[in-house]
Amino acid sequence: MKKEIDLSVTPAGIKMDCPVMVASGTFGCGEEYDSLLDLNRLGALVVKGITLQPRRGNPPTRIVETPAGMLNAIGLENVGLEVFMEKKLPFLKQFAVPVIVNICGADEEEYVRIAARLDGVEGVSGLELNISCPNIKKGGLSFGREAGTTRALVAKVRKVTRLPLLVKLSPNVTDIAAIGRAAEEAGADGLSLINTLLGMSIDIREKRPKLANITGGLSGPAIKPIALLKMHQVHRVCKPHNIPIIGQGGIATAQDALEFIIAGASAVGIGTALFYDPLVCNKINAGISEYLKQHHFNNVSDLVGTLQLNS
Amino acid sequence: MWQGKVKILINEEIVPGYFRMVLRASRVAEEARAGQFIHVRVRDKYEPLLRRPFSLHRIGQKPKAESLRWDNIEILYEPAGKGTRILAQRPAGEELDILGPLGRGFDLREDFEVAILVAGGMGMAPLLALADEIVKIEKRKVENAYIIIGARTKRLVLCEDDFRDLGMEVKVATDDGSQGYKGLATDLLKELLSTIDYRLSTIFACGPREMLREIAAISINKDIPGQLSLESQMGCGVGACQGCVVRVKNLKSKVESYQRVCKDGPVFRAGEIIWE
Numbered sequence: 001m002k003k004e005i006d007l008s009v010t011p012a013g014i015k016m017d018c019p020v021m022v023a024s025g026t027f028g029c030g031e032e033y034d035s036l037l038d039l040n041r042l043g044a045l046v047v048k049g050i051t052l053q054p055r056r057g058n059p060p061t062r063i064v065e066t067p068a069g070m071l072n073a074i075g076l077e078n079v080g081l082e083v084f085m086e087k088k089l090p091f092l093k094q095f096a097v098p099v100i101v102n103i104c105g106a107d108e109e110e111y112v113r114i115a116a117r118l119d120g121v122e123g124v125s126g127l128e129l130n131i132s133c134p135n136i137k138k139g140g141l142s143f144g145r146e147a148g149t150t151r152a153l154v155a156k157v158r159k160v161t162r163l164p165l166l167v168k169l170s171p172n173v174t175d176i177a178a179i180g181r182a183a184e185e186a187g188a189d190g191l192s193l194i195n196t197l198l199g200m201s202i203d204i205r206e207k208r209p210k211l212a213n214i215t216g217g218l219s220g221p222a223i224k225p226i227a228l229l230k231m232h233q234v235h236r237v238c239k240p241h242n243i244p245i246i247g248q249g250g251i252a253t254a255q256d257a258l259e260f261i262i263a264g265a266s267a268v269g270i271g272t273a274l275f276y277d278p279l280v281c282n283k284i285n286a287g288i289s290e291y292l293k294q295h296h297f298n299n300v301s302d303l304v305g306t307l308q309l310n311s
Numbered sequence: 312m313w314q315g316k317v318k319i320l321i322n323e324e325i326v327p328g329y330f331r332m333v334l335r336a337s338r339v340a341e342e343a344r345a346g347q348f349i350h351v352r353v354r355d356k357y358e359p360l361l362r363r364p365f366s367l368h369r370i371g372q373k374p375k376a377e378s379l380r381w382d383n384i385e386i387l388y389e390p391a392g393k394g395t396r397i398l399a400q401r402p403a404g405e406e407l408d409i410l411g412p413l414g415r416g417f418d419l420r421e422d423f424e425v426a427i428l429v430a431g432g433m434g435m436a437p438l439l440a441l442a443d444e445i446v447k448i449e450k451r452k453v454e455n456a457y458i459i460i461g462a463r464t465k466r467l468v469l470c471e472d473d474f475r476d477l478g479m480e481v482k483v484a485t486d487d488g489s490q491g492y493k494g495l496a497t498d499l500l501k502e503l504l505s506t507i508d509y510r511l512s513t514i515f516a517c518g519p520r521e522m523l524r525e526i527a528a529i530s531i532n533k534d535i536p537g538q539l540s541l542e543s544q545m546g547c548g549v550g551a552c553q554g555c556v557v558r559v560k561n562l563k564s565k566v567e568s569y570q571r572v573c574k575d576g577p578v579f580r581a582g583e584i585i586w587e
Binding site for chain 2: 027032035036057059062069072074220222275277
């Protein structure tokens with residue numbers, strides 16, 4: 001009898017039945033998709049970024065379609081930590097899927113307070129630190145822009161939580177690998193990358209930016225080759241330290257997911273593809289299984305980081 | 312909410328520049344209410360990447376022709392952008408990937424004896440389904456039901472006969488005066504309101520932003536409840552991405568917030584929308 005393919009992975013100590021998770025900001029807190037798909041079939045669910053206080057978000061227009069992609073400038077609209085715990089988490093607790101809470105702050109203190117509050121809370125399987133938020137104490141420059149601020153932030157959050165701690169890296173930096181390394185040294189259990197790429201779009205009739213926020217984050221298939229390169233760069237630097245990486249950025253097919261896994265991703269996050277195909281995760285899992293069978297792998301973990309390089 | 316591929320039965324240009332598409336979609340027809348929409352993937356490619364929202368124009372209508380059945384839905388669209396132009400090319404017999412029904416449609420629980428529908432151009436799309444629902448499905452006692460159809464010119468006037476078939480009083484406003492009232496649908500609405508007892512009426516409208524803004528003002532001034540169907544660029548269509556918001560002031564609490572057109576709308580109360 002043929003052995004079943006084992007798709008389970010345990011990046012950063014988070015036990016997932018499959019390597020395909022949904023990325024933060026594209027799946028809300030799960031409720032909206034409940035009637036359409038089985039949340040338990042997701043590897044993990046990363047909820048929309050949560051701040052300490054509720055945030056109203058940016059004025060519209062918030063999204064713009066671009067070639068094979070889209071720009072968004074939602075502005076971290078969310079219900080705030082307390083409402084999340086009271087109203088959103090009980091819904092998510094009905095499911096077995098690991099829930100990872102993406103957290104954002106305007107200063108280190110905010111991150112620390114959110115992380116401390118979520119530590120040991122039932123139904124939370126991990127934290128993902130969004131270090132792309134503007135740091136108000138540094139004139140709005142994001143925390144993740146420099147290795148130094150990243151290191152300091154991660155170290156402070158690390159002290160207040162025992163939960164698996166992922167740090168989500170921004171591609172809008174000079175050396176993403178150095179920042180990944182800094183996060184790891186400061187105590188991160190895993191990295192996720194990439195966040196969106198900064199971009200812009202102009203309405204030529206009005207001669208105005210299409211987004212009210214002027215700039216937005218580019219996502220979708222258009223960014224996949226860039227995301228894959230960042231994945232490769234970070235993996236090369238972090239490989240000796242065995243830190244797991246969640247690969248994301250434009251993944252829409254099993255082929256895309258396999259490229260990230262071969263480049264070193266222990267799991268992959270799906271985002272924008274969900275908007276046009278809410279059932280895409282199951283298809284990607286099926287495609288990964290098919291590939292593993294054809295290439296005589298018994299489990300997906302054995303494929304992670306198998307990229308062959310000359311010399 | 313359902314997602315899957317459905318068969319295109321008809322895809323035809325009904326007046327110059329406006330298309331009607333009929334789909335066999337029993338799962339959507341069963342659940343859908345007037346004012347709700349479907350989110351359509353116009354083709355299986357990365358261009359365009361996102362789905363396109365279309366108000367349901369008719370839901371599960373009894374046949375006029377043999378090919379039309381209770382489990383059909385219809386959409387009305389104008390091939391003006393990348394997605395709709397591709398949609399216009401899709402022939403009958405092919406399958407189309409749809410997600411729906413989505414959103415919060417018109418609210419017919421309210422007490423009204425006079426229904427006043429106002430359609431501006433493509434804004435006609437959800438109003439025929441609404442008329443069907445008021446007249447046929449709800450079979451409610453509406454003393455009078457009016458539809459004001461606004462169009463640029465006579466040959467672009469949509470669905471006139473459909474509303475007459477439903478027993479509604481049809482009033483037309485054209486920009487060039489080639490049919491009916493010469494001028495804006497909103498001016499014709501004001502004229503209508505000056506001739507009828509509007510105390511127990513509700514206005515239902517869909518159309519260009521400026522038209523809806525004016526209708527909201529009329530609705531507030533004359534204290535007539537109004538329900539407006541809004542349009543927005545959408546991402547997910549189900550409320551997850553928060554990309555399609557509109558600024559709203561809650562009528563009771565007066566608290567301002569951004570509401571999702573796809574999930575909290577697309578139909579909003581006239582008085583709650585903050586026009587910026």
